[in-house]
Amino acid sequence: MLERLQYVKQRFDEISDLIIQPDVISDQKRYVQLTQEYKGLKDLMEKREELINLTANIEEANEIISDGSDAEMVEMAKMQLDEAKERMPQLDDEIKFLLIPKDEEDAKNVMVEIRAGTGGDEASIFAGDLFRMYTKYCESRNWRTSVVDISEGTSGGFKEVIFEVTGEDVYGTLKFEAGVHRVQRVPQTETQGRVHTSAATVMVLPEAEEFDVQIDMNDVRVDFFCSSGPGGQSVNTTKSAVRLTHIPTGLVAQCQDQKSQHKNKDKAFTVLRSRLYEKELAVKQAEDAVKRTSQVSSGDRSAKIRTYNYSQGRVTDHRIGLDVFDMDGVMNGKIQKFIDELQLVNNTEKLKESEVF
Numbered sequence: 001m002l003e004r005l006q007y008v009k010q011r012f013d014e015i016s017d018l019i020i021q022p023d024v025i026s027d028q029k030r031y032v033q034l035t036q037e038y039k040g041l042k043d044l045m046e047k048r049e050e051l052i053n054l055t056a057n058i059e060e061a062n063e064i065i066s067d068g069s070d071a072e073m074v075e076m077a078k079m080q081l082d083e084a085k086e087r088m089p090q091l092d093d094e095i096k097f098l099l100i101p102k103d104e105e106d107a108k109n110v111m112v113e114i115r116a117g118t119g120g121d122e123a124s125i126f127a128g129d130l131f132r133m134y135t136k137y138c139e140s141r142n143w144r145t146s147v148v149d150i151s152e153g154t155s156g157g158f159k160e161v162i163f164e165v166t167g168e169d170v171y172g173t174l175k176f177e178a179g180v181h182r183v184q185r186v187p188q189t190e191t192q193g194r195v196h197t198s199a200a201t202v203m204v205l206p207e208a209e210e211f212d213v214q215i216d217m218n219d220v221r222v223d224f225f226c227s228s229g230p231g232g233q234s235v236n237t238t239k240s241a242v243r244l245t246h247i248p249t250g251l252v253a254q255c256q257d258q259k260s261q262h263k264n265k266d267k268a269f270t271v272l273r274s275r276l277y278e279k280e281l282a283v284k285q286a287e288d289a290v291k292r293t294s295q296v297s298s299g300d301r302s303a304k305i306r307t308y309n310y311s312q313g314r315v316t317d318h319r320i321g322l323d324v325f326d327m328d329g330v331m332n333g334k335i336q337k338f339i340d341e342l343q344l345v346n347n348t349e350k351l352k353e354s355e356v357f
Helices: 002-018 022-026 028-067 071-099 120-140 170-177 261-291 327-331 336-353
Strands: 110-116 144-152 158-166 179-185 196-206 220-225 241-246 251-255 304-309 314-317 322-324
Touching: 002 028, 002 071, 022 028, 028 071, 071 336, 110 120, 110 170, 110 261, 120 144, 120 158, 120 179, 120 196, 120 327, 144 251, 144 261, 158 170, 158 261, 170 196, 170 336, 196 261, 220 261, 241 261, 251 261, 304 327, 314 327, 314 336, 322 336
Parallel strands: 179 304
Antiparallel strands: 110 158, 110 196, 144 158, 179 196, 220 241, 241 251, 304 314, 314 322
């Protein structure tokens, strides 16, 4: 293990030197990639240091026990040896998981798009519930959320809501939330107390930087229009809302959240870049899916991934068969258990495939 980590240390030392070089700092794309790699390797270096110390403690304890001349020292050495041997397997597993190659998109911020599906007004209300769930979760992680575009439902909630999430390792955390979320409950609009099934689709797009996706402005049609919905006196009076249409692909992005036309245009371009980037990423994920069948694939947006059964107070993730009986907690953003289990399954699959061990 230490021999393997020595190669990692050489790369860590190399990157440590590179990220302070002026020519690297001036190359934004390369600098961002190297700093992200540096951060990941830094965690490994801390584990390497702990492994070196544990190995030294075991050797020292064995020497004292072999000598046997001081009974008190031997007793302390045995305790030290037991502690080190207990920690070693855990540390070994932690290092193995850190050695699994990470997807380069995992460190990116994201655009989350929630759309009401089947179920009419109840689907829109459920989309609103999911939006609240995710914003509460992001708040618990100290991530910043910012609404980009909203289309409100006729009885509450949203037909569609798009929001940006910025923070640390956002895409790597939220990417498995993509898919169809289904709810089973008595709708607010139901008068006879019957349980209905409705759905909403969640898309999680890694936010693309300008250097990730090059957009030719000749390929983009820009339309300005009046905002709708909440927004004060400027609504329906000034053309501050912006709609972008990428002619080659037909992809459309719009933003009307800001009063400034310029800010709305910038946000709309961020959404457009992310959708174009996700389109390329979907092709890559499809190619990867040919090589392996992952039960927690983040690529299929039409897959039913989770059911929220209100009458039983149960939330079920169908990919890993996990039931959580805490509906109120989940809808208030307590979804970390699902995320932890999904990441564990995904990392275990990667570990089996890797040739590291």
